[in-house]
Amino acid sequence: MLSYDPTPAFAAAQDAADPLAHFRHEFLFPKGSDGQPVAYFCGNSLGLLPKAARAAAEQEFKAWEERAVEGHFTGDQPWMTYHEALAGATARVVGAQPDEVVVMNTLTVNLHLLLVTFYRPTAARYKVLMEAGAFPSDQYALESQARLHNLDPTAVIVEIAPRAGEHTLRTADIEAKIAELGDSLATVLFGGINYYTGQVFDMQAITRAGHAVGATVGFDLAHAAGNVPLHLHDWDVDFACWCNYKYLNAGPGGSSGIFVHERFANRPDLVRLAGWWGHDQAQRFQMKKGFQPMSGAAGWQLSNGQILTLAVYRASVALFDQAGGMRALRAKSEQLTGYLEFLIGQLHLPTSRLEIITPADPAQRGCQLSLLVHERGRELFDYLAAQGVVADWREPNVIRLAPVPLYNSFEDVYRAGAALQEFYNQQ
Known part of the structure; x- marks a missing residue:
């Protein structure tokens, strides 16, 4: 030390x-x-601008200028498959397989898309467990998801708070609450790191406990991705999402990331909100009815990637590999x-x-x-x-x-x- x-x-x-x-x-x-x-200690809100970001975005401006629509299919990195070029580096940051991640949309949009799939309440199993004092976006997302199922959020959402006189949660208390909720628990949704206290939760233990009672388990990794080592695949996490503009320095409003475990990679039966860009790429331009999702996390895409923001992210995430x-x-x-x-x-x-x-x-x-x-x-x-x-x-x-x-x-x-x-x- x-x-x-x-x-x-x-x-x-x-x-x-x-x-x-x-x-x-x-x-x-x-x-x-x-x-x-300045001495900048606010990367947990917005990361600094990488010097390489402007050139990366300018490269796509140039492609737009010179090739216009053909930029989707030609050039060093065609826009049609741009998300594929980001998968490897992204997977290494969050401890995933490349087909388990995709960069798209923004954080709360992605959280909603994932909850459509992984929060499927029944008459008996309908509750969601989250930490008290979670970032408000997560609270609002769960409230509205409960209402989408014609449920009362106050009956659905269970919050676990630290013990009296303590600021952070004990893992044993989280595990005990999961066991107590048992068969009534549909989904566990925690932050990987609590934004207010900075506490890193034991995601592996929480996932194990949630699965033991038959619940799906997901994490909002806004404050964890690019901050602490993650092993989402090995921890057997079901789903996760995160923003890339904090520790991953992809710029204000930059595209977000999602993780969906490979066990769900080829499950067209899963309920999801579908879009053209998530449809099987080999059949996409046949323009036929009947959604057939792409394999892996890419099957949760709705629309084509926001190339200018993805370019900034690509420049930034490359630094993580360069740093070891x-x-x-x-x-x-x-x-x-x-x-x-x-x-x-x-x-x-x-x-x-x-x-x-x-x-x-x-x-x-x-x-x-x-x-x-x-x-x-x-x-x-x-x-x-x-x-x-x-x-x-x-x-x-x-x-x-x-x-x-x-x-x-x-x-x-x-x-x-x-x-x-x-x-x-x-x-």
């Missing part, structure tokens, strides 16, 4: 020894009021987040003033620490911003700091720690 030191010399030495340090130069940083690049994949990024992530935790500990503040509500165990967190600020929280957030430290504010009093291993440095983390120290020294 790395032994930390609260000095700028230590941070500089760690950056000099970091084999991933040069990836920082593959991104563009906003400038602060002093004209210098999620294992290498995770190793640096644990060091960066651990350093931030260490520097916050050097403030020696009582938890009645400042409290880290993200788990201390690195296995239960990604590259995010959520600070519960009991006094003058918004003032602290504004002070950090004035010092060129870009964080994220969540009501009522949480500041989230996410040191992303692809582009954050130890000096960035030191800068955040120094700004926190300066603020509290003024008290």
